[in-house]
Amino acid sequence: MDLKILIFPDPRLRIKAKEIRSLDQEVESNLTKIFDLMYEKDGIGLAATQIGINQRFFVYDITEEKREPKIVINPKIIWKSSEKIVYNEGCLSIPGLRLPIDRSKRIKVLWLDEKGNEYQKELEDLESILFQHEIDHLDGKLIIDKLPADERKRVIESLNSQNR
Numbered sequence: 001m002d003l004k005i006l007i008f009p010d011p012r013l014r015i016k017a018k019e020i021r022s023l024d025q026e027v028e029s030n031l032t033k034i035f036d037l038m039y040e041k042d043g044i045g046l047a048a049t050q051i052g053i054n055q056r057f058f059v060y061d062i063t064e065e066k067r068e069p070k071i072v073i074n075p076k077i078i079w080k081s082s083e084k085i086v087y088n089e090g091c092l093s094i095p096g097l098r099l100p101i102d103r104s105k106r107i108k109v110l111w112l113d114e115k116g117n118e119y120q121k122e123l124e125d126l127e128s129i130l131f132q133h134e135i136d137h138l139d140g141k142l143i144i145d146k147l148p149a150d151e152r153k154r155v156i157e158s159l160n161s162q163n164r
Helices: 025-029 031-040 125-138 149-162
Strands: 045-047 057-060 070-080 084-090 098-104 106-112 118-124
Touching: 025 031, 031 045, 031 057, 045 125, 057 125, 070 125, 084 125, 098 125, 106 125, 118 125
Parallel strands: none
Antiparallel strands: 045 057, 057 070, 070 106, 084 098, 106 118
């Protein structure tokens, strides 16, 4: 499996990922490579759709030491706080761009791990932001989609001119 991060405007970034029962054998055997790619690019999260895998999972590690890699399968947000937080987000699929994105400060999420164990947890701050960002990827959405229409148009035009 040749792993590389898809870069905007690759249309595969807009595909909504399919729910899965478990990781397929090829993906499971490449998990170390997926984490290595995320770490190599200084990321804290990487959705399957960002590497061209149409499966509903992402990997992440928000520790400074990069020693707690986690896999999240079929995540579902079941509650969002009305309290918001603005965070200057970056995206491995849109290198060099950081945008202030408004998200719920706290969320409650259901998901499975790679062994099929189910989790329900309330997350806040950076972990909440990360889950919302990666779930957006799994739904075919990018951080630029969170911008007001006029600003989004300007950013997309700028990105398109850089990609020529």
